[in-house]
Amino acid sequence: MSKKDTEKETAKKAEETAGQKPEKAADQKPEKKAEEKPEQKAEAEKEQKTKKKAEQTAETEPEQSPPEKEEDDLRGQLEKTSAQLAAQKDLFLRTAAEYDNYRKRTDREKTSLYADTIAEAVAKFLPVYDNLQRALAQPDCSLEDLRKGVEMVEKQMGETLEKFGVSAVGETGDPFDPAVHNAVSHVEDENLGENVVAAVLQKGYRLGGRIIRHAMVQVAN
Structure with a gap:
């Protein structure tokens, strides 16, 4: 084989070798990651479980108001109820006082009206009584005069009754x-x-x- 043929053969092998390198690189498996230690793995699993449990608890349990807010709400309700109670008590006392004044005023008016009615009736009968006294004051009175006097008093009495209806x-x-x-x-x-x-x-x-x-x-x- 001549020197020229040898060079061609060498160049050909070099080309074949260069074409095979990428295939080997593609076929080469990736390097394995460093394996986790058992302690780290257990700790990670524990944290994951704790996080998951906290999420489940947050989903199932209702959100609670802070104690301070509940105390403020109760204090506000108590103040509102106390104000309403005070207003009702004041209204009751004023109503009771007004009723007591009305009762006393009504009693006074009834007593006054009764006294006025009696006084009016007595005043109308006083003339009849006056005539009876005059008749009895006569020293000498015949039977006929007495009869006439009684008739006059009886008539006057009837007229007085008519005035009262x-x-x-x-x-x-x-x-x-x-x-x-x-x-x-x-x-x-x-x-x-x-x-x-x-x-x-x-x-x-x-x-x-x-x-x-x-x-x-x-x-x-």
Whole structure:
């Protein structure tokens, strides 16, 4: 083999060798990482478990308010309730005082009205009483004069009652009415109808629609 052929052969082998180097590099396995020590691995696993447990606890347990916030809320509610209670107490005391004043004022008005009514009634009857005293003061009085005096007093008394709205009830011949009459006896009388007032033994009196005293009567048939 000539020198020239030898050089060609050498160059060819060099090219083949250069083309095979990348394949070997690709086929070469990566270097293994340094293996962790058992203590480090156990510590890492422990931290991972602790972190996971904390996350689960945060998800399951509700968020709690700080004690300071709860105390402030309770204090605020207590102050609000105390203010409402004080306002209600003040309202109760004022209402009770107003009612007591109203009751006292009403009692005074009733007493005053009653006294005024009595005074007005007595004032109207005083003239009748005055005439009776004048009649009794006469030294010499005939029977006829006495009769006339009594008739005058009786008339004056009736007029005074009318001023109060009082009217007499119960007349002979009226139909018997238990709401107005008080029957004390019964008689048979062909001249009168059935259940009719035969005689009035005592007059009754009415004030407006109210019976002050029932008429005492005798009822026929």
